[in-house]
Amino acid sequence: MDTELASALAIFSHLFDAMPQPVAVIDSDGNYVYYNQESAKIDAYPAELAVGHPLLDIYPAMDAQSSTLLQALHYGKRYTGAFQAFVNAQGRLVQQIHTTLPLHNRRGSIVGAVEVARDLKHPVDEEIDAGAGPDGPAAHGIVSQDAAMQGLIRQAEALGKAGVNLLICGETGTGKELVARLLHQRSQRAAAPFVVLNCAALPESLFESIMFGSARGAFTGAQERQGLIETADSGTLFLDELNSLPWPAQGKLLRVLQDGRFSRVGSNKEIQVSLRVIAAANETPQQMTTSGKLRPDLLYRLNVGQLSIPALRERPGDIPLLAEAFLHKHRAITGGRVKRIAPAAMRQLQACRWPGNVRMLENVMQRSLIFCETGDELQRIWTDQEAADPQPGHSTPASTAAAPDTQEEDRGLSLADMLSTYERTLLLGLLKEHVSLSEVARRCAIPRATLQYKLKKHNIPVHRNAR
Secondary structure: OOHHHHHHHHHHHHHHHHOOOOEEEEEOOOEEEEEOHHHHHHHOOOHHHHOOOEHHHHOOOOOOOOOHHHHHHHHOOOEEEEEEEEEOOOOOEEEEEEEEEEEEOOOOOEEEEEEEEEEOOOOOOHHHHHOOOEOOOOOOOOOOOOHHHHHHHHHHHHHHHHOOOEEEEOOOOOOHHHHHHHHHHOOOOOOOOEEEEEOOOOOHHHHHHHHHOEOOOOOOOOOOEOOHHHHOOOOEEEEEOHHHOOHHHHHHHHHHHHHOEEEOEOOOOEEEOOOEEEEEEOOOHHHHHHOOOOOHHHHHHHOOEEEEOOOHHHOOOHHHHHHHHHHHHHHHHHOOOOOEEOHHHHHHHHOEOOOOHHHHHHHHHHHHHHOOOOOOEEOOOOOOHHHHOEOOOOOOOOOOOOOOOOHHHHOOOOHHHHHHHHHHHHHHHHHHHOOOHHHHHHHHOOOHHHHHHHHHHOOOOOOOOOO
C-alpha cells in the first residue's frame, strides 16, 4: 500500500468507524484496505475477510465497468449520487447511492479510491438528482465554439422547453449526459429529480426490479421497493446506453411512455407516473432496430426529438478550448503550478483522432499533468495508444510509441476491433521487454490494477514470476 494512503487511513479510520454509512477504501491494486462495519453489515460479508482482498473477488457479479470504485481508481472519475445495485453474500438485492472519489498522493498519482454509500431502504428522494455521472450536474458544462455544436445547443434549449421524449445519439465520450442535463434544466421539470440509469451497468436478471421496483416476496430476498421509474416521477429519467436495454423491459417501458402506467415486479397493482424519458445511444436508430436491439415501436415513442452529437475529430477547433478547460479544471494535481500548454504539446493534442472523444481528452490531460514534474508549462502529452493514430496531414508525435504495421490486417475491421487488436499487440510487446508488471504499467501510464484488467480482457497469460 502507498505510504501516504496508509498514513491517511491511520488518521481517518477512526472517523470512518463512527460513521453510520458504509465506507470502503481500495488501494492501487483494487484491494480493500478499509471496510467499515456498516459495509460488512449491508454486504453480509465480514470486514476481516474483505480487507486485503480484491473487490471483484468479493463481488463476482460486478466488473470493472460497473464498479464506481474501480472506475474512480482506473480513470480518476468522481461520482456524486451514483446509483449502484448488487446482490450481497446472503443473496439480497442491495441498492445504494454512492459518492466515490479517487485518492491522489502528493505527486498527483492515483493511489486508491474511497466510497461512502447510502442504502436505499426507503424511497429515493432528490438526492439522486446529483446524477450517476462523474462530477454531478453542471449548469451548462458544454465547452464548444464549433458552429455545429452551437446549433445543437440551441436545438437542445428549444427541445428542453418543449418537454418531449427524445433520443441523443453520439459516439462514446461525446457528452450525451451533459446534453441530457441541459434538456432537463431547460424544462418545466427542472426542479424535479433527474435520474440516471445506465442500461449496460446492471445484470439483466436485476434490471426490471431496479427500473420498475419490486413487491415483497417477488423473488428470494425481495423487499417492497420503488424503482427508478417512480423515483423520476414528475422529473426526467435518463436512459444511457439504450442499445443495452433488455428486451423484456422494453415492452413495460413502452407502456409507461404510452399511458404512464406500470406495475412493480411481483405485483398486479398499477402505478401512475408522469415523467419525461431521455435516452442516449452510441448507435443510430436504424442500427439499433436493424440489429434487433431495440423495438421499433419503442423507438417511435422515444424519438419524438433527436439530437446527434458530432465526434471530437469532426470539430478540431474545440480541442484547444477543451484542453485549456481541462488544464484549469485539473491543475490542482500540480498544486496549481502549471498554467498553460506549450505550443508543441497543443500540436500533439490536435494531431490525435480521439476515438474516445472528449472523455478521452480529459483523461489524457489529467495523466499529462500527473507526469508534468517541473515548470509552469505543460510540455509533453502522455497520450493513450488509442489516441496516437494521427489525423491526416499530421505526423505522429515523437513521444508516442509507433503502431505496429497492421494496415493490411485492419481492413474490414471496425474501429473498436482495430483498437482492441492494437492494444493487445502493444501489451504483448511490452511484456516481452519487461518481466515486471509494475514497469509495464508505468510505461503505459496506467495503474497496475488497470493493466491487470486489460491483460485479463485480452486473455494474455502472465508468467507466474511476473511481479
